[in-house]
Amino acid sequence: xxGITQAPTSQILAAGRRMTLRCTQDMRHNAMYWYRQDLGLGxxxxxxxxxxxxxxxxEVPDGYSVSRANTDDFPLTLASAVPSQTSVYFCASSPxxxxxxxxxxxxxxxxxx
Amino acid sequence: xxxxxxxxxxxxxxxxxxxxxxxxYSSSVSVYLFWYVQYPxxxxxxxLKYLSGSTLVESINGFEAEFxxxxxxFHLRKPSVHISDTAEYFCAVSEIGGGTSYGKLTFGQGTIxxxxx
Numbered sequence: 001x002x003g004i005t006q007a008p009t010s011q012i013l014a015a016g017r018r019m020t021l022r023c024t025q026d027m028r029h030n031a032m033y034w035y036r037q038d039l040g041l042g043x044x045x046x047x048x049x050x051x052x053x054x055x056x057x058x059e060v061p062d063g064y065s066v067s068r069a070n071t072d073d074f075p076l077t078l079a080s081a082v083p084s085q086t087s088v089y090f091c092a093s094s095p096x097x098x099x100x101x102x103x104x105x106x107x108x109x110x111x112x113x
Numbered sequence: 114x115x116x117x118x119x120x121x122x123x124x125x126x127x128x129x130x131x132x133x134x135x136x137x138y139s140s141s142v143s144v145y146l147f148w149y150v151q152y153p154x155x156x157x158x159x160x161l162k163y164l165s166g167s168t169l170v171e172s173i174n175g176f177e178a179e180f181x182x183x184x185x186x187f188h189l190r191k192p193s194v195h196i197s198d199t200a201e202y203f204c205a206v207s208e209i210g211g212g213t214s215y216g217k218l219t220f221g222q223g224t225i226x227x228x229x230x
Contacts, residue, residue: 004156033217040122042203042222043157090156099145099164099207102218104156 002027004105006091012111013081021076021108023091031094032074033102034058034066036087043090049074081112115140115206119221127229128196134189134224136204146187147205147218148178157203163187174198199228 007022025032030051035043035058045058049068063085065077074093078085088109092102120135138144145164149157161172168180178189187204204221 031217035220040222043220045217048217092157099162099209101147101159101162101205101207102157104149104158106156 004091004093004103006089006105006108008108009106010109010111012113013078015082015112016080019078019081019110021078021089021091021110023074023076023105024072025074025091025093025103026072027093027095027103028071029093029095029103030071032068033092033094034064034074034076035090035092036060036085037090037107038087046076046089081110083112086110086112115144115208115219117204117206117219117221119202119204119224121224122222123225123227125227125229126194129193131192132190132194132198132226134202134204134226136187136189136221138185138187138204138206140185140206140208143209144206145209146178146180147207148172148176148187148189149203149205149220151201151203151223153200160189160202194226194228196228196230198226201225 004025033048034046044060047066049055052071088107090107091105094100094102116139118137126132147162148160150160151157161170163180171177176191201223203223205218
């Protein structure tokens, strides 16, 4: 089934540890995105990539990094996790055309303690 | 830059009653408009979208939304809701044309719809 796979589904992480959230899509979409979802704040864009080899900063990029070595994979790394990064993280992709909208993964629930 | 405001954070309603979830947007250029639905512990799914043509768009499960350019609104409605419609609903906009924001969606803060028996 075509779509986006995120891993892990959930994780409890000690503060100060490094963590990589994985995202893989099999739809050959050009653009990929990482959002965090927090109660009352909706979805906020962390980083995005319009095509393989390029990345850009979103609304809340601090403390996060991404890479886009190929079309399918878009991992999100927390270099040194802090409790304020406790959130649900969603990866999404789109063919880039403005009218296509996004396909979302099922999310990663991350708790930093 | 575009922005989206969902006017109600929570909407409680009884089963079989009508419901309206309100969405207003702001943009300096023309936009495409979307509604997404998120069921508990799941990702977001596209519910419906307006690209062009008829200002009234419908989903397969009975929701509809009407694009009102003069009021910059894209309210979501359903004449009779079911328990299974309980979810969080997100309005989103995407700018038409070039620029760094091309193709990127800006989301509202979400409206939690709770349908009571």
